[in-house]
Amino acid sequence: MEILFVRHGQPEWARGDAPQMDPGLTEVGVRQAALVAERLGTRGAGEIVTSPAKRARETAAPFASRLGVEPAVVDDLLELRLPDWTNLSLMEVASKFREARAREPHAWWDGMPGGESFRAFAQRVRAGMLQMLAARGIRLVDEEHAPIFSVEKDLGRVVVFGHGGTNTVAMTVLLGMPCVPWEWERCALGHAGFLRLKAVPLGKGHIFSLRSFNDLEHLPRDLRTI
Incomplete structure (x- = not known):
């Protein structure tokens, strides 16, 4: 069996000067989602899983519609939770990102001030991914030398619509790689x-x-786009 992680299409992070905390897709993102469905449609999937974020669900929708299935929503596959910046301007949000990126590496583990820490995020994604697989008969049985899994049956292909952070953190969990809070830069x-x-x-x-x-x-x- 295989797991195919798909990052969401381009999100509409701003409307005018107003930041969007749960954005949908831009016109470009909608076109990207359609092309994802077109490519994946030739092989299908045993199951479709998605993050609860609007941008991930909208990316999954064309493929799910083509197959006539309802994606399973896994809450723990939500991207790193940012602070609530609803009342800030885009310039103020950009300034906060610049300040955060200028921090020393050890401080990145704390996440954005006022948001979810990377430590909590990584633990959440790990737990959510392993629980999702265990519910489908794929269980982690050993981690001494590498993550070893028991596979009760071949599920074919499971397609997971997620995010730059969740997808790469899930990858480190399944491959037994050390996880770092700059996964978005290390594995873009x-x-x-x-x-x-x-x-x-x-x-x-x-x-x-x-x-x-x-x-x-x-x-x-x-x-x-990136």
Whole structure:
């Protein structure tokens, strides 16, 4: 079986000068989502899973509609929770991001001041991912040398619509990689980019193998955004 993580399409982070805390997709993002569905539609999926965020659900919608299925929403796959900046201007939000990025690396573990810490975020994504897999018969049984999973049955392909942070943190969990609070920079996924992991036998269990990262072949150059 394989897990195909898809980052959401380009989000509409602002309307006028008003920041959007749960944005939907821009026109470009809508086109990206349609191209995701077109590419994935040729192979289908055993199941579609999505973050509860509007941008992720809107990216999943064309593919889910094509298959005639309802995506399973996993709350813990929500992106790192930011502070509530509803009453700030775009310039003020941009200033807060610049200040946060200028911090020393150890301070990045605390997340944005007033928002979710990266430590809590990473723990949440790990728990949510492992619970989601366990509910489908894929259980973590050993972590001494590498994450080893028991796989009760081949689920085919599970497509997960998430975020730049959640998708890469989930990848580190399944591959046994150390996780850092600058995953967005270390393992950068473009909008609507694919990250594919495949379960392969190892001893009496299975490990996950990275097969592709930031696959954007379904998007023409003028629709590739970050």
